[in-house]
Amino acid sequence: MKKIYSILLLLVVTLGFSQQAYYNGINFSLNGQPLKNQLAQLIITTHTKELSYSQVWNALKITDLDPSNSSNVLLVYGWENGSDDDVTNDLSRNKNDNGGSNGQWNREHVYAQSVGTPDLGQSGPGADAHMLRACDVQRNGTRANRKYATGSGNSTVVGANWYPGDEWKGDVARIIMYMYLHYGNQCLPSNIGVGANADAGDDMIDLFLTWNAEDPVSQTEINRNNYLTNANNTYGQGNRNPFIDNPYLATKIWGGLPAQDIWGTLSTTQMVAFKFSLYPNPSNDRRINIDSEMEVDEIQLININGQLMQQIQKPTRTNNTYTVENLPTGFYFLKVTADNQSVTKKILVN
Template sequence: MKKQLLSLLLIAQFGFGQSGVPANPYYNGMNWTLTGMNLKSALATKITTTHTNFLTYSQDWNATQATDLNPTNSNNVLLLYGFSSTTCPSSTSDDNDHRERNSMSNGGGNSCEWNREHVYAKSLGTPALVDGALSSADSDAGEDAHHLRSCDVDRNGNRGNLKFAAGSGDSSPVTGGWYPGNEWKGDVARMMMYMYLRYPSQCLPINVGTGATVSTDTNMIQLFLQWNAEDPVSLYEDNRNTYHGNTTNTFAQGNRNPFIDNPYLATVIWGGPVAENRWPTVFLSSQSFLAENAVSIYPNPTNSNEIEIATEEEITKLTLVSINGQIIKEIVNPIFNQNTYKINDLPQGFYFLQINAEKGSLTKKIIVN
């Protein structure tokens, strides 16, 4: 428990990388106390500055053949929007609905081949995405491997540039657009969130999806938040992310999709349905966070070896931890007197105070002189 709590507090306050969650050193330096548009901006900076290898469109073939492999059959790639397990060609099934195909059957002119689906349809970008850049200076969203997925040639054509819309069951055209299918809707949502952060003016969610928008960010649609929560991350998605985050891989971009690493980041940024939280030691509350001004601590710094905590929130636990990870005090269901609680006999030092309440949690720094 000490190690987990220390990880939470150090990451939250200073962004130190830990061997725990988030395990990948990719997130060193992130400040996990940020929420809303501040967290969105910080993640956008992270995925942009770490995008160091700009792939050409021909190299995207190689990347897709490496990243889109079926975790249970490494000879085949999984096909976005696919759902049938029959073999192509087949007399009993539409040949464009297959879920996987041999990884070497890539192309574009045969109904039993697969090609690269621009999940953010090129024509919907502002400006439209291109996929024939000559150099990294010209490269844009059209060649970003994080939204290029293997897809049946014909099914790719069926989707075309239709916007994503609500539906159920297998992938198909629906009123108002294209439903990607129950298995793929979370993948689509997380890709669209990544593209929005990476290309914030070119790849707006409202241009590629339908439905109501989020009140705090009118470029984000609620449908993607719903899909992100309803369809958890798969091993297939994790494998893609791991490949691109490792710059020793020849066709890796160097950056990751944070919403695959933890779908709950979308909840912290935009709210909506609560998505899977894969970093419980970073985000202790699965529902919400207390506002910074919801709790006051005074005096801070203190010269009297004591502090008073003032709040109108229903506090369930107070945990004081030293910079070295030692739990100094842990007070369950503290009894407040006129909305204040005093902690005394504090030794000199620097501390983190984790405040858990009915409505969420908050971490404060404490200095005892």
């Protein structure tokens, strides 16, 4: 959903109290696989209560409530509230009108059950309330187990694939990231999305990194996360989705298009720890120079769609200067990695 940026003023400076306690022990100076491993261990060990598939019905009636009508739940992939004759595109529906018939809502596996390796089933990963969302029965059937793919506008079939809609793509991306973090190879992003892998030594694909950056966190996502993290709640699981708490965690782990740093600390910490100068910017000769006293391990050129355009590993430097040449014209993100730290800056090539 289009997002509320001022979630809590306190988060601009530090984590909220409940989040701060949850992430005690996580070393946020890490990047890549080490940070991924720490977060995975955290959400697995704190998932102390597993819901049954039937319990998810009642969980969704709480977690997916429509903020403008507490009698309704929001329907993933929906966008319209009854002004046309097509009920399959409704955004909201009575929370008790659930089931398997046309005009009702059911439980949508955002990570399609059948494409898991193995199948997610109806317990464990298949009943994880962080992944299941309320959805119109017919729209759910149209999506089926189609992979997610690039698109624009409202949710729709794209060739043999599925675009979740501009209002939902960030929600989808953060759910896929959570499932991969929690369930590993059973929930590979490449099994559920179309696109190239980001150069992260991992299975995450650029599509979800781009969606995570382009569609910031909604209040509904925050409400779901806060309810499910409390195992004392009737349908609470005990764990959180870290990418809802801070989408920039995905950037630290997998790279790609830089996402919003809700806490305002992760990206700033990196830039303080690793400094370099970049010039000329804009570039008029398709060349960028990078001055760094630290030895650079890798340089990536990423376009505004999150696609990796150029990659230089162990680049050669002359007098602490690295030069990237033959750049195509356009607006890009230049990601520079040194000593397991990455900094991304915007560049313009004329």
